[in-house]
Amino acid sequence: xxxNFPSIMFIGVLTLALCVFPGFVLSQNEGTIRHYKFNIQMKxxxxxxxxxxxxxxxxxxxxxxxxxxxxxxLLIEVVNHVPNNISIHWHGIRQLRSGWSDGPAYITQCxxxxxxxxxxxxxxxxxxxxxxxxxxxxxxxxxxxxxxxxLPKQGTPYPFAKxxxxxxxxxxxxxxxxxxxxxxxxxxxxxxxxxxxxYTINGLPGPLYNCSTKDTFKLKVxxxxxxxxxxxxxxxxxxxxxxxxxxxxxxxETDAIYVxxxxxxxxxxxxxxxxxxxxxxxxxxxNASFFMMARPYVTGQGTFDNSTVAGILNYVIPSxxxxxxxxxxxxxxxPALNDTNFVTNFTNKLRSLATPxxxxxxxxxxxxxxxxxxxxxxxxxxxxxxxxxxxxxxxFSASVNNVSFVQPNTALLQAHYSGQSNGLYSPYFPVNPLxxxxxxxxxxxxxxxxxxxxxxxxxxNTSVELIMQDTSxxxxxxxxxxxxxxxxxxxxxxxxxxxxxxxxxNFNLVDPIERNTMGVPSGGWVAIRFLADNPGVxxxxxxxxxxxxxxxxxxxxxLDGKLPNQKLLPPPADLPKC
Ligand SMILES: *[C@@H]1O[C@H](CO)[C@@H](O)[C@H](O)[C@H]1NC(C)=O
Ligand SMILES: *[C@@H]1O[C@H](CO)[C@@H](O)[C@H](O)[C@H]1NC(C)=O
Ligand SMILES: *[C@@H]1O[C@H](CO)[C@@H](O)[C@H](O)[C@H]1NC(C)=O
Ligand SMILES: *[C@@H]1O[C@H](CO)[C@@H](O)[C@H](O)[C@H]1NC(C)=O
Ligand SMILES: *[C@@H]1O[C@H](CO)[C@@H](O)[C@H](O)[C@H]1NC(C)=O
Ligand SMILES: *[C@@H]1O[C@H](CO)[C@@H](O)[C@H](O)[C@H]1NC(C)=O
Ligand SMILES: *[C@@H]1O[C@H](CO)[C@@H](O)[C@H](O)[C@H]1NC(C)=O
Ligand SMILES: *[C@@H]1O[C@H](CO)[C@@H](O)[C@H](O)[C@H]1NC(C)=O
Ligand SMILES: *[C@@H]1O[C@H](CO)[C@@H](O)[C@H](O)[C@H]1NC(C)=O
Ligand SMILES: *[C@@H]1O[C@H](CO)[C@@H](O)[C@H](O)[C@H]1NC(C)=O
Ligand SMILES: *[C@@H]1O[C@H](CO)[C@@H](O)[C@H](O)[C@H]1NC(C)=O
Ligand SMILES: *[C@@H]1O[C@H](CO)[C@@H](O)[C@H](O)[C@H]1NC(C)=O
Ligand SMILES: [Cu+2]
Numbered sequence: 321x322x323x324n325f326p327s328i329m330f331i332g333v334l335t336l337a338l339c340v341f342p343g344f345v346l347s348q349n350e351g352t353i354r355h356y357k358f359n360i361q362m363k364x365x366x367x368x369x370x371x372x373x374x375x376x377x378x379x380x381x382x383x384x385x386x387x388x389x390x391x392x393x394l395l396i397e398v399v400n401h402v403p404n405n406i407s408i409h410w411h412g413i414r415q416l417r418s419g420w421s422d423g424p425a426y427i428t429q430c431x432x433x434x435x436x437x438x439x440x441x442x443x444x445x446x447x448x449x450x451x452x453x454x455x456x457x458x459x460x461x462x463x464x465x466x467x468x469x470x471l472p473k474q475g476t477p478y479p480f481a482k483x484x485x486x487x488x489x490x491x492x493x494x495x496x497x498x499x500x501x502x503x504x505x506x507x508x509x510x511x512x513x514x515x516x517x518x519y520t521i522n523g524l525p526g527p528l529y530n531c532s533t534k535d536t537f538k539l540k541v542x543x544x545x546x547x548x549x550x551x552x553x554x555x556x557x558x559x560x561x562x563x564x565x566x567x568x569x570x571x572x573e574t575d576a577i578y579v580x581x582x583x584x585x586x587x588x589x590x591x592x593x594x595x596x597x598x599x600x601x602x603x604x605x606x607n608a609s610f611f612m613m614a615r616p617y618v619t620g621q622g623t624f625d626n627s628t629v630a631g632i633l634n635y636v637i638p639s640x641x642x643x644x645x646x647x648x649x650x651x652x653x654x655p656a657l658n659d660t661n662f663v664t665n666f667t668n669k670l671r672s673l674a675t676p677x678x679x680x681x682x683x684x685x686x687x688x689x690x691x692x693x694x695x696x697x698x699x700x701x702x703x704x705x706x707x708x709x710x711x712x713x714x715x716f717s718a719s720v721n722n723v724s725f726v727q728p729n730t731a732l733l734q735a736h737y738s739g740q741s742n743g744l745y746s747p748y749f750p751v752n753p754l755x756x757x758x759x760x761x762x763x764x765x766x767x768x769x770x771x772x773x774x775x776x777x778x779x780x781n782t783s784v785e786l787i788m789q790d791t792s793x794x795x796x797x798x799x800x801x802x803x804x805x806x807x808x809x810x811x812x813x814x815x816x817x818x819x820x821x822x823x824x825x826n827f828n829l830v831d832p833i834e835r836n837t838m839g840v841p842s843g844g845w846v847a848i849r850f851l852a853d854n855p856g857v858x859x860x861x862x863x864x865x866x867x868x869x870x871x872x873x874x875x876x877x878x879l880d881g882k883l884p885n886q887k888l889l890p891p892p893a894d895l896p897k898c
Contacts, residue, residue, distance in 0.1 A: 510715030
């Protein structure tokens, strides 16, 4: 059906011209309108000698790249040609007053059903760097994902030397089986879902897997140049370590926010996060090739995919050097799979750039303090005559403040906007856990969670401080929490239970990292601040898809402000219906 369309459809020469940085631009304030067309269609893909039909955008796996300049408006028409319901999330885009385009199914929109289409319509404001898009329904994001590249405004250089070249590097997770069958089976049996068969770099597992050598990402570089790697972790369930043998990264940006540059040989990136790093190549042809490798950082107790994805960094062979067919291939050393010390060190180095041009606007006063526990739990087996495969014959579950989120059957934002929310959700999400327990000590005997569709309601412009506390129920575990509609500042983090008397004294209100996804440390806590200046319903969830499926999610309802420009815009006419 969709083969007749070009994979990315730009309308107008302006857009094309801008991609190669011409000497002209419309207006810096208005920005350019960029049109894309996403045909959701099936495509046969073979990896690890397993061939299957996967859901793609425009037949591409990974999906097409979206390029915009800060200030531009994006109009992305998504046409659904597959049997599955679809919705697409523009991960990290603030969606100021345009919550209808955020994408999480049954939160801001009903899914785009087979044969239907929907135009996502939003502007890119105050962000520049790398973000990404992905499906936001069930586990379809396993194959539906791609980069969003936001170039700085014309005439605004990067706050670092202009790189010679830019390379998107997206990590993914490949399953030989159908991921939709895997999560559906797991939710039915109550057990943990089957793990992936490989990690991928730009869709390719690389030579360390059986039957995969031809599917290796290879990057050819020149000596003495600086490359900008735009790293995206699109894996479903795994945080990843990443390193390139014999090369050092300079971290310059995370989640489309510049950071104080620092050097590291290895970095860690959670699902949902993006990281831009500079890689300076060796000044002379090194007579060698270099593996770039990623493998997981794991804190949970369940089984996981412990394999390693590898790509290869090759140097262009100078003409004065005769065939170097068999170059030695160097391997990076990656931290142990459970190296929490490394992760703590790495996250502590991340600081906002915090310059007059790129300030860190940390809320200094706090209107509302919240304390949420995040972690696993159990729920009863609903088939009376059968034992479930979760702990002690129960089903695995997960919760925020002991509420495991129940997905409604219509979109929360629509229900709220049209005043038809009665009974669909409760506006009383708990501000604290109902009972204190030693969150990171011996877990309580009763691991059963409660459930519901509960929202936390915030007046417009509320300044929020939220402590997210991991629990040890069914094992402490790092949870990369993602907030839609906002960036937040990570003002503090630590291990054990958060201490409201001692810990706030050490909060960093000067140059904390600003981002949209942050790992709650395993057996620890994180403190974030954000200003609720964006009206709408905003999802917050663990970006480990298995935990989201088990209910580790909730939503904020930010009310309209008084002024006309503080109100959610009306819904577009083509907004899908349930
Ligand atoms: C996109 O949204 C803007 C702001 O609401 C609106 O003015 C414009 O008409 C919309 N464009 C399309 C094609 O829907
Ligand atoms: C998950 O793994 C089990 C054990 O290998 C297998 O029997 C089952 O079919 C798998 N489920 C899916 C959906 O592939
Ligand atoms: C790469 O690093 C290894 C280990 O540190 C070292 O032995 C080797 O000489 C290096 N090779 C190159 C080409 O830099
Ligand atoms: C990965 O897990 C398998 C099965 O548990 C084990 O046999 C193997 O040694 C592990 N590999 C690594 C690199 O840890
Ligand atoms: C990490 O795993 C190793 C064995 O694989 C174990 O010896 C070590 O205690 C673990 N470290 C932590 C911090 O859990
Ligand atoms: C973490 O940082 C400390 C102090 O900078 C250093 O001593 C330690 O070796 C680092 N640990 C790891 C695992 O990198
Ligand atoms: C057991 O449950 C299944 C569905 O879960 C049902 O079809 C079956 O009739 C039940 N058996 C008994 C003996 O209740
Ligand atoms: C399972 O049951 C055993 C024995 O009743 C108990 O010791 C254990 O804590 C239970 N585990 C969970 C996860 O509830
Ligand atoms: C909580 O549990 C930890 C680990 O068992 C223990 O060290 C700590 O003292 C406990 N804290 C409280 C307040 O009971
Ligand atoms: C859990 O149950 C055991 C025995 O059933 C009891 O001794 C223990 O105090 C209970 N622990 C908690 C935290 O309630
Ligand atoms: C919510 O919890 C109740 C009580 O445990 C349970 O019966 C019900 O099935 C749960 N609902 C969902 C959607 O999980
Ligand atoms: C697709 O979404 C609609 C609207 O929510 C729902 O009624 C339908 O059951 C869904 N279809 C599938 C295949 O999930
Ligand atoms: Cu999680």
